[in-house]
Amino acid sequence: MTAKKHLPRLVGITSVLEHPITQNFLIPLFAVVLSFAVGAIFIVMVGKNPFEVYSILFSQTLGSTYGIGQLLFKTTPLIFAGLSVALCFRAGLFNIGAEGQLQIGAFLTALVGMKTFGVPFYLEIPLLMLAGMVGGGLWGFIPGYLKAKTGAHEVINTIMLNFIATALVSYFVTNLYNVPATVHTPPISPAGRLPRFDAFVSGFQGSPVNFSIFVALIAALFVWYYVDRTRYGYELRVVGLNSKAAEYGGISVSKNIILSMTIGGAIAGLVGTNFVMGYKYYFEEGFSTGTGFMGIAVALLGNNNPFGVILAALLFGMLEYGGLVINTMVPKELVSILQAIVIIFVISSNKIFRKILTNFLKKRTLSIND
Amino acid sequence: MPYAIELLNITKRFARTVANDDVTLKVLAGSIHALVGENGAGKTTLMETLYGLYQPDAGAIRIHEKEVTIKSPHDSIKLGIGMVHQHFMLVPPLTVLENIVLGAETTKNFFIDLKKTTAEISELAEKFSLNVPLTEKVENVGVGIQQRVEILKAIYRKADILVLDEPTAVLTPQETVQLFKILAELKEQGKTIVLITHKLNEVMAISDHVSVMRKGKIVGHLETPKTNPQEIAQLMVGRPVLLRVEKSEHKAGAPVLGVKELTYVDRRGVEALKSVSLDVASGEILGIAGVEGNGQSQLVECITGLIRPTSGSITINGVEIVGLNAREVFARGLAHVPEDRIKRGLVIDLSIKENLILSLQALPQFSSRLSMKRAEITSNAELLIQKYDVRPPDPNAITRGLSGGNQQKVIIARELSRNAEVIIASQPTRGVDIGGIEFIHRTLVTARDSGKAILLVSADLNEILSLSDRIAVMYSGRIVKIFPDNKVEESELGLYMTGSNQELIREAK
Known part of the structure; x- marks a missing residue:
């Protein structure tokens, strides 16, 4: 008899759970909080006070202009990589290749930059961005084309192309285009430099944060508009959700696979705007420490939504920079552990969250009925 | 006559819906009982609860007048309940015989006692006129035979209550007649049969009693000889239904x-x-x-x-x-x-609105080069939803949540809107x-x-x-x-x- 009374409540749980705010915001937040709590256990295990470590982590990253600058600098490449993965996800493709795509893209940015001295900045900057997009795009096009034409799985091919990209770039940088005795290229034309924040606000002094973050935000806006507002995006989503229905509707599945991998690659290729055009002004071997792979986690945490990707990239950017900050207090491996815990919780949080919420609401309903 | 099955005040909820709401169903031993209702009325859930695939949230089950708890199909098989699912649970590369004994093998020195088993099954098959080629692989026999294999499988496990879920959905008219002969034979031999269906002519042809479900509730128990398809249909839908299609003479053109x-x-x-x-x-x-x-x-x-x-x-x-x-x-x-x-x-x-433009998305009506025309897409959906009575009448509702009938209406609406x-x-x-x-x-x-x-x-x-x-x-x-x-x-x-x-x-x- 009480059974009937909770019914509307139970139905209520489902609508709460499936509400976009819950799905896109509450659940990821829950996962992050939970992972910090679990991370605290590891901090205690190395004999430190978690409150102290976390408070330093937050105050050093968010508490000063410089800290924020560093945070944004780390966030920028993660946005590009996350968007690349997210866009491909929407088309039903798992792009593990953002790492290779951004290597090729950034290298091409530097290569074109060092060969084009004398071009005015208003041409040079778009040109270098284009170079990055072409490089990344090509590296996305290849596995996309193979998937569309031969059915070869993109996961395997993007992983292989990562190896090829890293090796290829390494060969070029150490043998053909390097400044002697270094592993980086000669500098790009000064016209290709993106302005840094510290040129405008002195508080950012010492931090390489630069206008590349705006490029990243524009890219996010582009992905959102493309996927959610254009018919090409509609077709891409149909292909991603049900390729048989796409076929039925006359939407070319192979064209969309190639297109989304290429665009995804091009976005990853823009990573060079941050490091090459905004920071060092040259390409350096090993500049990306797994940014492309972190992009997968960013896309996952951001629920493949471009704005979610920005927020998730901020979190991982904070962890990345925060890792350096707390380096003196705790082993630097701890940050890697924390990042991994966040990812694990994000993947499993939907179910955990559902269970906790259901139990919570059930108890409340029971006590109301009693 | 005693009852073979008594389901008393069964309630079963899933996250979103109540599949069975305070359902009571009593089936006389040795009878054929039809359980009818529209898709999603809860027929299959009720029977799967009886079979132990679900646990009821409330209510009791009595089998042969004894209260029982059925935690899994293992329990229900022990109680003599057999179920033939809509989608057969057979292993195609194994033979008919192997499928029948699977999980209930008589063994002799670690091997299936083929001789004894074959004799047993042949005897059963003969008794109930269930002709099946025992040594043939299941993948090589037709659906009609596969269904008989399923029935034999249940009887071999000593089932005296047999639940069949939409058994005629995959059969030709001839095979249906065959099946009904078999069911009559089973009833003759004292088995109790529950038949889940939504085909009213079958209900009339073979059942003794019929229970009608609508939206998780039982809305009527009827004796088949004392009712008619019109009455059953009305109970199922909740309003008078036209069973015959009204159609004028056709005037075919070129x-x-x-x-x-x-x-x-x-x-x-x-x-x-x-x-x-x-x-x-x-x-x-x-x-x-x-x-x-x-x-x-x-x-x-x-x-x-x-x-x-x-x-x-x-x-x-x-x-x-x-x-x-x-x-x-x-x-x-x-x-x-x-x-x-x-x-x-x-x-x-x-x-719904996005599905209503599938394959039409590139028409100038719905998109320009740079963006989709969202207002037009929504008003198109509102129009079609109203014209084709799609429920819920919400252009933004996700199609997954619609009933089969409403999903089909979305497709029909879209296809007829082409004016092809x-x-x-x-x-x-x-x-x-x-x-x-x-x-x-x-x-x-x-x-x-x-x-x-x-x-x-x-x-x-x-x-x-x-x-x-x-x-x-x-x-x-x-x-x-x-x-x-x-x-x-x-x-x-x-x-x-x-x-x-x-x-x-x-x-x-």
């Missing part, structure tokens, strides 16, 4: 769709279509009857541009369409209601409830009356007979017969459908 000597050899080298020729005129419905898997799907896919025929021609108003892709075929004036709405016809994770001259409707009412069927049938007849040429493919003979103006029968990739009207007996259609017609055999020689 042929619009022409198919000539169409042949299709699939990737494995199987000739799925063998020189198929037919045409459909404006203002007529040509029904294609046939057991599924006899080339109907390939015929539809060839016409709609999803696969490319090996040879032959397809024309719309005399213009060749072979070689065009799906989008181009749509543009030539064709609409297509695909046989599998979830796999083909819809993207169930998108909203030719409509290919494949299994248009499969998995759709009676209310929805009535609506879809009416819509198709209206389209016919307005001069559309309609090709209807259906495994449901009732549908073919009541909608079609002419009937073609497909068997083994061929059109084996075209009847010039719909005045044909089901049994005669059945003969052609199974290829057992004398005329055919002579022809083949």
